[in-house]
Amino acid sequence: MASKKNNPKTLVFSMNNIRSTVEREGNLPDIIKGLADELALVRDRFGVSEPAAVLLADILEMSGRSGADEDDLAKYLGVSNIQFIESQKYLRELEEKGIVQRGSCRGRVCYRVTPETTRAVEKEDRFQAIPMTGLTGDELFSRFRKVFSDFQGEDDPDRPDRALARLDKLVEENQQLDFCRRVLALPIYTEKTMNIETERRIFFFLCNRFVTHGEAGVELERLLELTDFFEDDRRLKRHISNGNTVLQRSGLVTFGNNDGFSDAGVLALSDEVKGEFFSEVELTPEEQVRYRDLVSSAGIAPKELFFNHVENEQIDRLGALIEPEAFKAVQERLEKVGMRRGFNALFYGGPGTGKTACAYELARRTGRDLFVVDVTKLRSKWVGDSEKSVKAVFNIYRKLCRTSELAPILLFNEADAIFAKRFENVDDSVDQMNNTIQNIILQEMENLEGLLIATTNLATNLDPAFERRFIFKVEFKMPEADSRAKIWKSMIPSLSEEDACALAGRYPFSGGNIENVARKSTVEYVLSGNEPTLDSLDGYCREEILSRKKTRNKIGF
Numbered sequence: 001m002a003s004k005k006n007n008p009k010t011l012v013f014s015m016n017n018i019r020s021t022v023e024r025e026g027n028l029p030d031i032i033k034g035l036a037d038e039l040a041l042v043r044d045r046f047g048v049s050e051p052a053a054v055l056l057a058d059i060l061e062m063s064g065r066s067g068a069d070e071d072d073l074a075k076y077l078g079v080s081n082i083q084f085i086e087s088q089k090y091l092r093e094l095e096e097k098g099i100v101q102r103g104s105c106r107g108r109v110c111y112r113v114t115p116e117t118t119r120a121v122e123k124e125d126r127f128q129a130i131p132m133t134g135l136t137g138d139e140l141f142s143r144f145r146k147v148f149s150d151f152q153g154e155d156d157p158d159r160p161d162r163a164l165a166r167l168d169k170l171v172e173e174n175q176q177l178d179f180c181r182r183v184l185a186l187p188i189y190t191e192k193t194m195n196i197e198t199e200r201r202i203f204f205f206l207c208n209r210f211v212t213h214g215e216a217g218v219e220l221e222r223l224l225e226l227t228d229f230f231e232d233d234r235r236l237k238r239h240i241s242n243g244n245t246v247l248q249r250s251g252l253v254t255f256g257n258n259d260g261f262s263d264a265g266v267l268a269l270s271d272e273v274k275g276e277f278f279s280e281v282e283l284t285p286e287e288q289v290r291y292r293d294l295v296s297s298a299g300i301a302p303k304e305l306f307f308n309h310v311e312n313e314q315i316d317r318l319g320a321l322i323e324p325e326a327f328k329a330v331q332e333r334l335e336k337v338g339m340r341r342g343f344n345a346l347f348y349g350g351p352g353t354g355k356t357a358c359a360y361e362l363a364r365r366t367g368r369d370l371f372v373v374d375v376t377k378l379r380s381k382w383v384g385d386s387e388k389s390v391k392a393v394f395n396i397y398r399k400l401c402r403t404s405e406l407a408p409i410l411l412f413n414e415a416d417a418i419f420a421k422r423f424e425n426v427d428d429s430v431d432q433m434n435n436t437i438q439n440i441i442l443q444e445m446e447n448l449e450g451l452l453i454a455t456t457n458l459a460t461n462l463d464p465a466f467e468r469r470f471i472f473k474v475e476f477k478m479p480e481a482d483s484r485a486k487i488w489k490s491m492i493p494s495l496s497e498e499d500a501c502a503l504a505g506r507y508p509f510s511g512g513n514i515e516n517v518a519r520k521s522t523v524e525y526v527l528s529g530n531e532p533t534l535d536s537l538d539g540y541c542r543e544e545i546l547s548r549k550k551t552r553n554k555i556g557f
Contacts, residue, residue: 009041010124011041011042011045011120011121011124012121012124013038014037014038014039014041014042015038015042015056015057015060015121016057016061017035017038018035018038018039018042018053018054018057019057019058019060019061019076021034021035022035022054022057022058022076022077023058023076026077026078027054027077027078027079032050032054039053039054042056042057044126045120045125045126045127046097046099046117046120046127047097047127048093048094048097048099049090049093051087051090052090052091052093052094054077055073055077055087055090055091055094056094056099056100056113056117058072058073058076059073059094059100059111059112059113060113060117060118060121062110062111062112063112063113063118066110067103067110067111067112068110068111068112069108069109069110069111070084070108070109071108072110073087073091073111074087091111094111095111097127097129098114098116098129098130098132099113099114099116099117099127099129100112100113100114100117101113101114101150102162103150114129116128116129116130130143132169132170132173132174133173133174134174134176135170135174135177136177136280137177137179137278137280137281138280138281138282140170140174140177140179140180140281141207141208141211141212141281142212143170144167144170144204144207144208144211144212145208145212147163147166147167147170148163148205148208150163151163151226160197160198160201160226160227160228161197161228163201164197164200164201164204167200167201167204168200171183171184172184177280178277178279178280179277179278179280179281182276182277183203183277186203186250186252187246187249187250188200188203188246188247188250188252191246193246195235195236195239195245196246197228198226198227198228198236199245199246199247201226202223202226202247202253202267203247203252203253205218205223205226206218206223206253206267206268206269207269207273207277207278210269210274210278210283211278211281211283211284212284213284214283214284214285216256216257216268217256217257217263217266217267217268218266218267218268219265219266219392219395219396219399220237220240220264220265220266220267220395221265221388221391221392221395222388222392222395222396223267224236224237224388225388225389225392233388240267241264247267251270251272252269252270252273253267253268253269253270253273254267254268254269254270255267255268256268265395266395266399293371293372293373293374294369294370294371294372294400294408295360295363295369295370295371295372296369297363297364297366297367297368297369297370300360300361300363300364300370301364302361302364303357303360303361304490305354305357305358305361305511306479306483306486306487306490306511307354307358307476307479307483308477308479308480308483310477311474311475311476311477314474315358315362315474318345318362318472318474319362319365319366321343321472322343322362322366322368322409322451323366324366324367324406327343327407327451330343331343340446340447340448340449341448341449342445342446342447342448342449342450342451342452343448343450343451343452343471343472344445344448344452344453344454344469344470344471344472345451345452345453345454345470345471345472345473345474346453346454346455346456346462346467346470346472346473346474347359347453347454347455347456347474347476348455348456348457348458348462348473348474348475348476349457349475349476349477350457350476350477350478350510351457351510351512352509352510352511352512352513352515353476353477353478353479353510353511353512354476354510354511354512355455355476356411356413356414356455357511358474358476359409359411359413359453359455362409362453363408363409366406367406368406368407368408368409368451369400369404369406369408369409370408370409370411371396371397371400371408371409371410371411372411372413373393373410373411373412373413373415374413375412375413375414375415375417375418387436387437387440390437390440390441390444391440391444393410394444394448397410397450398449401449401450407449407450407451408450408451409450409451409452409453410448410450410451410452410453411452411453411454411455412452412453412454412455413455414455414456414457415454415455415456416456416457416458416461417434418437418438418441418454419438419441419454419456419462419463419466420458420461420462420463421461421462421463421464438463438466441466442465442466442469445466445469446469454470478508478509478510479509479510479511481501481504481505482504484503484504484507484508484509484514485497485500485501485503485504486500487504487511487514488500488503488504488514491514491515491517491518492518492521492532492537494531494532495532495537499534499537502534503534503537503538503541506538506541507541507544507545509541509544513544516544517537517540517541517544520540520543521536521537521540524536
């Protein structure tokens with residue numbers, strides 16, 4: 001009896017045969033005719049046209065890698081990029097049915113199959129898309145949440161238009177809901193003014209954040225990320241600041257509220273909208289709102305850290321300064337001498353010397369949450385997006401300072417590129433953007449009310465303007481022999497004092513290097529049951545030296 005995977009009637013066999021045959025022999029009529037049985041099965045299971053079925057086979061294969069971009073698909077079909085324009089409608093067919101989804105890979109638009117498609121192939125079942133009609137209020141907003149999640153994950157200039165098209169379709173096809181009927185009668189649908197599509201995106205985003213995250217308002221800079229590629233977001237910002245948008249004139253949104261004062265940097269749904277539009281959904285209480293990059297101090301596990309004597313003294317002093325009561329006094333003294341109330345600290349030194357771990361431990365010790373900035377996500381290839389992201393970070397941090405019992409620590413981790421020397425006489429757009437980002441951060445550091453810690457490996461390349469703004473600096477040097485011995489002993493408790501000292505004297509490692517060796521020995525113990533010995537650890541140390549030699553520091557973005 002033939003095995004299931006060799007049975008031509010299975011989806012797995014059919015799609016694999018379509019893909020390998022077309023890739024090998026081309027998308028010619030005779031070739032397609034020879035695949036009639038396989039294509040018929042795919043068409044039946046997915047309800048798509050024959051050309052769409054051919055494309056789907058390659059997208060399924062490429063989804064196991066990074067996705068299929070249009071160059072990949074044109075090459076697969078054996079056509080030029082110009083000829084591939086004719087196949088765009090089949091991509092749209094797959095996308096509209098929820099069989100594939102558009103995203104980004106290698107900085108380009110690409111396509112991957114959806115989880116529902118993978119499930120249909122795996123189960124040898126008929127494809128069933130996520131329902132988009134006949135939804136309950138909670139189901140509608142779960143779809144909204146998915147649209148905005150995809151929007152944030154894409155790197156494509158068409159993403160605002162595609163996101164809005166999906167949102168509009170959801171609203172139009174679910175008019176059994178009071179929310180959808182009310183929305184379709186609003187001026188953001190009936191008026192045809194400039195920026196009206198962005199205003200509609202902003203309204204939907206505010207509704208989504210209010211329902212699913214309990215947010216009363218959203219920072220303006222964050223909302224401006226919803227503008228399309230060619231839109232003048234500065235002009236829109238002026239209109240919002242002057243109250244001239246359709247959203248504001250029709251009473252749908254208002255400025256945020258900050259301790260009883262209007263906050264023009266935040267937009268919020270009006271009380272009327274909040275009171276009348278959401279009777280069909282279960283709202284998330286505002287007190288449950290958490291930012292995904294906010295690390296709770298209560299959730300940080302205690303970690304024993306070992307530093308040299310000088311670093312220990314500086315860290316202990318910094319910890320004492322940022323204790324809640326002491327920090328208030330520090331801020332008062334800063335204000336008294338004419339300085340800003342913000343406290344900026346710099347941790348610098350080689351990789352693996354404990355800079356990040358120290359920031360986390362200080363947060364835990366002082367009871368302060370940690371707002372961690374992923375520097376790699378701040379920079380976008382789209383003009384203006386990076387600047388918006390940086391401003392949004394500080395807007396969120398200001399809000400956290402206002403709403404938290406203790407001001408959190410704002411951590412710029414591995415921020416070598418952000419705080420590096422600015423470019424002079426620039427005419428390159430990327431260099432100009434980098435300088436703009438740095439100027440924004442410099443200004444925000446001047447106005448900071450809380451506590452910022454930045455970590456960097458390259459202090460020698462620090463811009464002087466940044467250096468002046470750090471009033472507390474700690475250099476993390478490579479641990480000395482006695483500190484290394486303590487680290488060895490803490491990482492591998494079964495080590496004798498003698499062996500720990502021997503390894504510490506033999507290898508001038510950082511804490512990060514020692515942790516790598518300890519991790520390898522732990523994996524070996526799990527796999528073989530062999531306890532680490534001095535000889536085995538010696539071998540891992542030699543491997544660590546080789547890997548260090550292959551590593552090069554990255555400078556810049």
